[in-house]
Amino acid sequence: MYATTYHRPASVDEAVKLASEEAKYLSGGQTLLPTMKQRLAAPSDLIDLRHIDALKGISVDGKHVRIGAACTHNEIANSDAISAVCPGFTYLAGHIGDPAVRHMGTIGGSIANNDPAADYPAALLALGATITTNSRTLSAEEFFTGMFETALEEGEMVTAVEFDAPEKSGYAKFRNPASRYAMTGVFVCKGADGSVGVGVAGAGADGAFRSPEMESALASNFAASALEGISIDPSGLMTDMHASAEYRANLIKVMGKRAVEQAG
Amino acid sequence: MAEITMTVNGRTVSGTCEDRTLLVQFIRENQGLTGTHVGCDTSQCGACVVHVDGKAVKSCTMLAAQANGSEVTTIEGLASGGELHPVQAAFREHHGLQCGFCTPGMIMTAVDMIRRHDGQLDEHTVRSELDGNICRCTGYHNIVKAILAAAEEMGGSAKVAAE
Secondary structure, three states: OOOOOOEEOOHHHHHHHHOOOOEEOOOOOHHHHHHHHHOOOOOEEEOOOOOOOOHHOOEEEEEEEEEEEEEEEHHHHHHHHHHHHHHHHHHOOOOOOOOHHHHEHHHHHHHHHOOOOHHHHHHHHHHEEEEEEEEOOEEEEEEEEEEEEOOOOOOOEEEEEEEEEOEEEEEEEEEOOOOOOOEEEEEEOOOOOOEEEEEEEEEEEEOOOOOOHHHHHHHHHHHHHOOOOOOOOOOEOOOOOOOOOOHHHHHHHHHHHHHHHOOO | OOEEEEOOOEEEEEEEEEEOHHHHHHHHHHHHOOOOOOOOOOOOOOOOEEEOEEEEEEEHEEEEHHHHOEEEOHHHHHHHEOOOOOHHHHHHHOOOOOOOOOHHHHHHHHHHHHHHOOOOOHHHEEEEEEEHHOOOOOOOHHHHHHHHHHHHHHHHHHHHHHH
C-alpha cells in the first residue's frame, strides 16, 4: 500500500471539506483497502466515515425503510425491523462476503463502489429505492450508471438508502466459491399494487440491471413456474474465466425461480 | 504518522505508526503479539481475525488508525489465569488443528459466532459461519466438532450462571 493520510471527521460537512480529487472516502474498507494493498488505488487521503452519527441508524416507519449509509451488512442482516417488512433484503445482507466482512462493510460503501458482482444494486433497482447523498436524492436507476460507476460527483457521498417495503421479496445467488461474490444474484419483489421488480447482480457487463422479461412474466403470475418459458438474452452479460454469458443467462433464470420461491 | 491508543486484551497500549499500517501489523510488529497470523493478506483466509469492539474482523483489512480508540481482543487475550478458553480447550480436545496456522483466526471466529448465536449452533450453521476462514490441512470436520462442543459447554455454563 502506498502512503496515505488518515482522517476521522465527526460530521458530513467536515468530511466533505476534506474531500479532493486525490482523496477517497473510507467506509468499511472491505474493498478499498484490498485495492490499495494491491496498489490499484493510491488515494492521498482517506476520510473515514464510520464515526459520523448522521450516517448511522436504521429506521422503519410503517413500510418505509431508511438505512444510514454507514450501516454494516451485519446490522442490516440482523435488523428485525427490516426483516419484518422486507425479509429478502436482510437475507441478501446476511449473505454478503463472510461474517467478518459483514462486521465492517457498509451499504453506502458497497453501492458507491458499484461492483458488478455486489448484491445491493440488484435489490435497490428492483425495489425502486432512492439514494440520498449529501447534496441530492437520486433513484437507484439514476444512481447506478455502469460497472464500478455511479452518478456520484467528486466529493459527494451517499448518506442514506430508502425504499418502501414490498409485499413479498426474495433473493437467490450463485456464489463464486472462491471470491464469494455473486456470479449471478436475482432479487425479486412484488408490491401491494401488484407491480413486480426483478434486479440482477453479478451477470451484467455494465453492472446490475432490471429484467423486464422476468418482471412481466411474474406480473401476470408471481410463481417460479412463470419463469419456465422465458429465455434471457446473453448479449450484454459478462463472460469471464468463471462463466460464459450463456451460462450466466441460464443462472439468471434459475436464481430468479429460487428467489420467487423464497419470496413465497 | 498516526498516534494510536487502543485497548489490547484489556491493557491500554499506545504506539506510533504510519497511517497505512494495517491493524495486524500494529498488533504483531508494534505490540509483539504474534498469535494473530497473516495468511493470504487478501481478506479471504481469516487467519488474522481479531475482535474489535466485540466484533470479529479481519485485521489485515483494517488500518490501525481505524481501530484507534477501540477495544481489541486477540488470541492471546482469551485464556485467563493459565486456564484455556473453552473454545481453545475444545480445539485441543477434538484435535481441531494440524499445523495450527489458521487456528488463532478459527478460534476468534468461533468465539464470535458462539456469542452471536447464544451458543445455539448446529453443524450447518457452524459450517456456513466458517465461510471466511480457510484451513488447508485437516479439513473442517474436527474444527466443526470442536466449535459445537465448545458452544454446548459455554451455553451450558451460561445457563448455570443465569440461574
